[in-house]
Amino acid sequence: MFFEKCKPKFLEDLKYLKDETLYKILWASFKANSIVISENNLEWISVKTTLIEKAKDLSPKTLCDLLLLSTKEKHVNYDDPDEKESGNDFFGSVESEIILKMKMMSLDDLINVLWSALEIERGSPFFYETLENELSGRIRGIKDEQFETLISCFAKDYDIRQDAAKSAH
Numbered sequence: 577m578f579f580e581k582c583k584p585k586f587l588e589d590l591k592y593l594k595d596e597t598l599y600k601i602l603w604a605s606f607k608a609n610s611i612v613i614s615e616n617n618l619e620w621i622s623v624k625t626t627l628i629e630k631a632k633d634l635s636p637k638t639l640c641d642l643l644l645l646s647t648k649e650k651h652v653n654y655d656d657p658d659e660k661e662s663g664n665d666f667f668g669s670v671e672s673e674i675i676l677k678m679k680m681m682s683l684d685d686l687i688n689v690l691w692s693a694l695e696i697e698r699g700s701p702f703f704y705e706t707l708e709n710e711l712s713g714r715i716r717g718i719k720d721e722q723f724e725t726l727i728s729c730f731a732k733d734y735d736i737r738q739d740a741a742k743s744a745h
Contacts, residue, residue: 583610587619590626595638598630606645613645624666631673639677640685643667643692667698675706683714683722690729 586601593601602623605611613620627642634642645666674689681689690707693699699707711726718726 578608580610583619587622590623591630595635599638599641602642602645624669627666628669631670632676634673636677636681637685639670639674640681640688640692643670643674643689647692647695665696665698667693667696671698671700671703675703678706678710681710683711683718686711686714687722687725687729691725694729 583605586605590598602611606613611617611619611623615621631639643666678686678689686707690711693703693707
């Protein structure tokens with residue numbers, strides 16, 4: 577109910593909000609199902625368009641946090657392989673900005689980017705090459721929790737590659 581009353585003002589002011597405020601309100605709106613991620617929902621299309629326009633100005637952390645939305649979008653949109661490859665989804669639209677910001681990202685943010693990309697099965701070879709280089713440069717100072725998350729990402733990547741190899745035969 578709260579979000580329904582505030583949603584018009586929020587959508588109108590979305591492009592003016594600070595990074596952290598934008599993320600928190602968006603995440604809460606999605607969790608409360610006030611804004612539904614759907615290719616036919618004009619509110620989601622408006623939000624996605626604004627986020628894509630703001631991507632170059634968002635902090636690396638906020639961009640990574642918002643990238644988690646792409647995992648939810650995966651389950652709703654672009655089931656058609658042609659659409660998936662077109663880059664019309666949120667991840668495909670901001671991939672170049674993510675690559676540009678990788679040097680400024682913390683290890684936690686890089687791990688989140690890796691997890692999100694693997695979860696939605698997106699990312700160009702250049703994306704993964706750049707991500708691998710950035711992760712390699714930061715691996716020495718890794719904490720136990722970060723290491724566990726990273727290992728699970730690589731295990732998932734291995735499983736995806738094994739499935740792809742099996743289906744190719």
